[in-house]
Amino acid sequence: MSRKTMTLVRATALLGVAGVLAACGSTSSSSAAGGSSAAAGSAAASPASGKPLANYRPDGSPTDTSAWKDFTFTLGDNGGDGTQELAKLSGVFDNAPYTVKFARFTYGPPLIQAAASGNIDLGSVGDVPPITGAAKEYGFKIVAVAKSLHPDQPAENIIVPKGSSVQTLADLKGKKIAVPQGSSAHGLVLNALKSVGLSLKDVEITYLPPAAGATAFASGKVDAWAIWNPQSALAVAKGARIVAKGLPPIDQTSNYYVASDKSLSDPVRRAALIDALQRVAAEFAWGVANPDQYAQAIATETGITVADAKTSLEAQQTRVTAVEQSDREAEQQLADAFLGAGEITKKVDVSTIVDSILPAGFDSSKLILG
Numbered sequence: 001m002s003r004k005t006m007t008l009v010r011a012t013a014l015l016g017v018a019g020v021l022a023a024c025g026s027t028s029s030s031s032a033a034g035g036s037s038a039a040a041g042s043a044a045a046s047p048a049s050g051k052p053l054a055n056y057r058p059d060g061s062p063t064d065t066s067a068w069k070d071f072t073f074t075l076g077d078n079g080g081d082g083t084q085e086l087a088k089l090s091g092v093f094d095n096a097p098y099t100v101k102f103a104r105f106t107y108g109p110p111l112i113q114a115a116a117s118g119n120i121d122l123g124s125v126g127d128v129p130p131i132t133g134a135a136k137e138y139g140f141k142i143v144a145v146a147k148s149l150h151p152d153q154p155a156e157n158i159i160v161p162k163g164s165s166v167q168t169l170a171d172l173k174g175k176k177i178a179v180p181q182g183s184s185a186h187g188l189v190l191n192a193l194k195s196v197g198l199s200l201k202d203v204e205i206t207y208l209p210p211a212a213g214a215t216a217f218a219s220g221k222v223d224a225w226a227i228w229n230p231q232s233a234l235a236v237a238k239g240a241r242i243v244a245k246g247l248p249p250i251d252q253t254s255n256y257y258v259a260s261d262k263s264l265s266d267p268v269r270r271a272a273l274i275d276a277l278q279r280v281a282a283e284f285a286w287g288v289a290n291p292d293q294y295a296q297a298i299a300t301e302t303g304i305t306v307a308d309a310k311t312s313l314e315a316q317q318t319r320v321t322a323v324e325q326s327d328r329e330a331e332q333q334l335a336d337a338f339l340g341a342g343e344i345t346k347k348v349d350v351s352t353i354v355d356s357i358l359p360a361g362f363d364s365s366k367l368i369l370g
Contacts, residue, residue, distance in 0.1 A: 051091025058278035076123025085297035126184025156228035162239030229312035281320035281364035
């Protein structure tokens, strides 16, 4: 998917979730190359810009970054997750010694394809897109994990309309369920049904992208919808009911940062990409500490109100870490479940698609941001 001509369009659904489902497009912005006098891993607010991370410099970044000046990194913003607007509000890339652009996607599978084709360098997706992407032999790697700061709060759910006769997961047998194919919600449906002795063959799966799913759900064309926040939270606020929460053991609460092989294969570009990833981690850590600005960032990107953005903000708050053994095991278990269900036709060895590039022990929730 090319980022060159992508524009942001808003889908108006009957749920009133206008703009949440931003099309696979983006607006782009660049940060000029520049130096920093701030201490490593710290930020000193810039009086001129008023941006708290304008002088941020990741821990471990080399003193001489002149070799990075000609690099341009395109960062994927998944579903209006705040990546672009938080960067703008915080100024985290203002002094970066390379150029940064952004490309926005509705959900994970198109972002994985863009990473594999080299159209983006880095982006965050749910747990399923790396599995389906690897099964198609796309060229990318999982490089870091975004772990929920509130793992008891689901980031996605299976919901039914107000007044539905469906009360439990078992009641979904024979029902029509909308879900974005190859998304994290796809994995939720698979495992949720399995937990009550059902399979995907026991229901009628309707694969719809988020905008079309919203319309189908609101108009009664499907009996249930597997979708993430804020769409799920907004639907519930309007009377929808949750029949399955996206929590362990039927779902993960982590997202995964993926990078293009192009940016990882060259040692100099790889070092610059690590710097960029640490800056992304810092902007989200700043967003967690400043929830009003975080909600504003999401609202700006998606077109929903700030109040609506706040309804599911805690479930979206994460800490970025290196890829740990438990993450590899969770992804491998999911890959095996997809293969067993016939949702992929090639066995995926997760160890072959992991290239953890952050220092061991890195945890963005422990960053000192001033």
